[in-house]
Amino acid sequence: xxxxxxxxxxxxTPPSILAAAAVGGKKEAEGPLGADYxxxxxxxxxxxxxxxxxxxQLQKEAVxxxxxxxxxxxxxxxxxxxxxxxxxxxxxxxxxxxxxxxxLGQYGACSTMAQTxxxxxxxxxxxxxxxAVAVTSSHFCSAERQFRLxxxxxxxxxxxxxxxxxxxxxxxxxxxxxxEVCRGLAGKIVDLGVKDPANMGAAMAPxxxxxxxxxxxDTGTSPxxxxxxxxxxxxxxxxxxxxxxxxxxxxxxxxVHGDCGLMIYDRQRQDVHAGGSGCGCSASVxxxxxxxxxCRGELNNxxxxxxxxxxxxxxxxxxENIPGVCHVLQLKTRQQPESP
Amino acid sequence: xxxxxxxxxxxxTPPSILAAAAVGGKKEAEGPLGADYxxxxxxxxxxxxxxxxxxxQLQKEAVxxxxxxxxxxxxxxxxxxxxxxxxxxxxxxxxxxxxxxxxLGQYGACSTMAQTxxxxxxxxxxxxxxxAVAVTSSHFCSAERQFRLxxxxxxxxxxxxxxxxxxxxxxxxxxxxxxEVCRGLAGKIVDLGVKDPANMGAAMAPxxxxxxxxxxxDTGTSPxxxxxxxxxxxxxxxxxxxxxxxxxxxxxxxxVHGDCGLMIYDRQRQDVHAGGSGCGCSASVxxxxxxxxxCRGELNNxxxxxxxxxxxxxxxxxxENIPGVCHVLQLKTRQQPESP
Numbered sequence: 259x260x261x262x263x264x265x266x267x268x269x270x271t272p273p274s275i276l277a278a279a280a281v282g283g284k285k286e287a288e289g290p291l292g293a294d295y296x297x298x299x300x301x302x303x304x305x306x307x308x309x310x311x312x313x314x315q316l317q318k319e320a321v322x323x324x325x326x327x328x329x330x331x332x333x334x335x336x337x338x339x340x341x342x343x344x345x346x347x348x349x350x351x352x353x354x355x356x357x358x359x360x361x362l363g364q365y366g367a368c369s370t371m372a373q374t375x376x377x378x379x380x381x382x383x384x385x386x387x388x389x390a391v392a393v394t395s396s397h398f399c400s401a402e403r404q405f406r407l408x409x410x411x412x413x414x415x416x417x418x419x420x421x422x423x424x425x426x427x428x429x430x431x432x433x434x435x436x437x438e439v440c441r442g443l444a445g446k447i448v449d450l451g452v453k454d455p456a457n458m459g460a461a462m463a464p465x466x467x468x469x470x471x472x473x474x475x476d477t478g479t480s481p482x483x484x485x486x487x488x489x490x491x492x493x494x495x496x497x498x499x500x501x502x503x504x505x506x507x508x509x510x511x512x513x514v515h516g517d518c519g520l521m522i523y524d525r526q527r528q529d530v531h532a533g534g535s536g537c538g539c540s541a542s543v544x545x546x547x548x549x550x551x552x553c554r555g556e557l558n559n560x561x562x563x564x565x566x567x568x569x570x571x572x573x574x575x576x577x578e579n580i581p582g583v584c585h586v587l588q589l590k591t592r593q594q595p596e597s598p
Numbered sequence: 599x600x601x602x603x604x605x606x607x608x609x610x611t612p613p614s615i616l617a618a619a620a621v622g623g624k625k626e627a628e629g630p631l632g633a634d635y636x637x638x639x640x641x642x643x644x645x646x647x648x649x650x651x652x653x654x655q656l657q658k659e660a661v662x663x664x665x666x667x668x669x670x671x672x673x674x675x676x677x678x679x680x681x682x683x684x685x686x687x688x689x690x691x692x693x694x695x696x697x698x699x700x701x702l703g704q705y706g707a708c709s710t711m712a713q714t715x716x717x718x719x720x721x722x723x724x725x726x727x728x729x730a731v732a733v734t735s736s737h738f739c740s741a742e743r744q745f746r747l748x749x750x751x752x753x754x755x756x757x758x759x760x761x762x763x764x765x766x767x768x769x770x771x772x773x774x775x776x777x778e779v780c781r782g783l784a785g786k787i788v789d790l791g792v793k794d795p796a797n798m799g800a801a802m803a804p805x806x807x808x809x810x811x812x813x814x815x816d817t818g819t820s821p822x823x824x825x826x827x828x829x830x831x832x833x834x835x836x837x838x839x840x841x842x843x844x845x846x847x848x849x850x851x852x853x854v855h856g857d858c859g860l861m862i863y864d865r866q867r868q869d870v871h872a873g874g875s876g877c878g879c880s881a882s883v884x885x886x887x888x889x890x891x892x893c894r895g896e897l898n899n900x901x902x903x904x905x906x907x908x909x910x911x912x913x914x915x916x917x918e919n920i921p922g923v924c925h926v927l928q929l930k931t932r933q934q935p936e937s938p
Binding site for chain 1: 599600601605607647648650651676677681683684685686687688691692694695698699700701702703704705706707713716717720721723724725726727728744783784785786787789908909910911912913916918921923
């Protein structure tokens with residue numbers, strides 16, 4: 259691989275996604291992308307005793323499905339990069355225990371799917387791994403009680419608030435699959451002083467603008483070169499801010515921009531206010547909906563730009579800002595060899 | 599790089615540690631390795647308003663020192679791999695914000711230093727980075743109140759309990775430094791059913807045994823081939839269990855084993871019960887004491903095996919076990935070119 263521009267990596271023999279799987283809860287099944295989930299659960303406890311164990315189970319289901327579809331066994335996976343929003347990433351620990359794959363835990367808040375996929379691609383291209391697994395999850399109920407209020411409290415949500423997706427997405431990276439990871443950029447931590455935890459979109463938009471702008475500059479490309487530029491979980495407020503910021507810097511996203519947080523739910527009908535969020539949101543949109551569209555050739559060259567808000571209830575209570583981060587990956591369908 | 603055996607990576611043009619720095623608190627300064635810290639703070643608040651902000655400051659100090667000593671600027675660092683024990687890894691976020699280095703957050707509990715160093719080495723060897731930074735931290739006061747009890751409560755500690763180090767260690771990885779990262783192994787999650795959060799050593803020992811055994815098997819080496827095999831934070835109880843387990847499997851560690859958790863404090867004099875722990879413990883022992891001994895040529899070929907207990911107060915309250923993980927790195931001093 260080689261570095262291009264200031265911050266971008268270009269894969270020279272691009273690793274590819276061999277298989278992917280998305281699992282989700284009831285609300286996700288009822289959303290506009292419901293049909294693209296590989297498995298959904300009407301009962302979001304997944305028959306487990308706690309929301310945390312239910313979330314771990316989501317990861318387990320997603321990994322089982324994706325690994326099975328890759329045609330390899332879990333023993334043939336050399337690393338698993340996994341993360342989630344729970345304290346000390348316990349959904350990953352308990353969800354992945356049984357697979358016995360060398361484990362490297364990741365934390366990038368809602369940007370984690372792009373981070374795990376980026377590192378998996380680097381491992382494969384460098385020869386460090388034959389195959390690597392990237393997975394993340396989130397669960398509305400485990401996130402609400404950890405980050406906000408007890409569910410039973412029934413607190414009002416502000417119009418800028420986003421709904422944490424109950425979902426998990428998993429991708430198996432190797433060589434020879436239908437969708438290549440061509441380039442990637444790891445973002446810097448960006449802090450423009452947003453402090454409102456009910457407005458994560460605004461907190462993450464500056465990081466998304468910074469990383470997307472840098473990626474386009476490093477690669478000498480413009481938005482119209484892509485079939486779609488999909489941000490993770492900016493929601494309505496963050497998406498508007500992102501487009502506005504980039505427009506002011508001479509980059510027009512209007513025709514190609516989609517946001518996983520806006521795609522996953524029907525905002526009006528499903529009462530999710532500014533849209534979806536959570537590690538599992540962009541992960542399941544990528545590994546369900548986008549993966550299927552790439553495999554069908556409806557999309558051939560996209561940017562996946564997952565964004566994360568780097569905060570905790572403690573940092574909030576201590577008056578800290580909410581910095582954001584955004585990692586960018588370029589995914590392309592593999593060119594078929596021309597017939598002779 | 600190439601894969602050897604089942605789980606080990608061997609670097610073919612080994613990346614090296616260009617510079618390292620360790621910072622610590624009052625207790626660490628008073629311990630047997632006090633002189634090997636690059637900076638210590640008598641006031642462990644570091645003049646910050648909270649323990650969490652003090653911990654972030656520890657990371658900031660460690661990174662500043664290590665980057666400065668590498669002879670490069672922070673702009674010349676292509677990635678930073680960082681993690682800590684706090685919920686959502688906020689010490690890393692707020693400690694590293696100002697450096698503006700592309701950030702990939704890691705979570706491996708007390709194994710995080712080995713994880714960040716392993717990934718940094720892979721980035722450099724593969725050409726993904728010219729230089730990468732590995733850093734972790736922990737703080738006794740931020741950890742106690744998050745994982746155990748309010749400090750003011752003055753709870754009794756059991757004899758098997760370990761003392762979370764107030765410390766941070768940082769290593770800058772590139773090419774041409776004095777200590778090479780030759781081989782590495784990422785561990786699997788190992789769970790033998792330990793449930794006592796006041797006995798982390800016992801929870802982590804099985805993972806250490808698993809990873810060290812596998813590394814020796816993959817590389818065809820035995821403990822006597824190394825000047826030292828240093829585990830991270832097993833403490834007294836975990837260290838005994840590790841040696842016993844490996845002895846039963848035909849591997850005798852006695853003459854070469856050291857444990858960062860036992861080295862960092864004088865157990866009797868400093869009243870730390872079974873020893874030290876926390877991400878900052880093995881990180882600061884590696885980047886302070888061991889780094890200096892390697893640079894002086896007192897050690898030339900060692901294994902650094904940081905161990906982590908993958909749990910949270912929530913998983914504990916829900917009756918889950920405490921699984922462990924251990925990552926192994928082989929560090930060698932660079933062979934000087936023979937004089938003609």
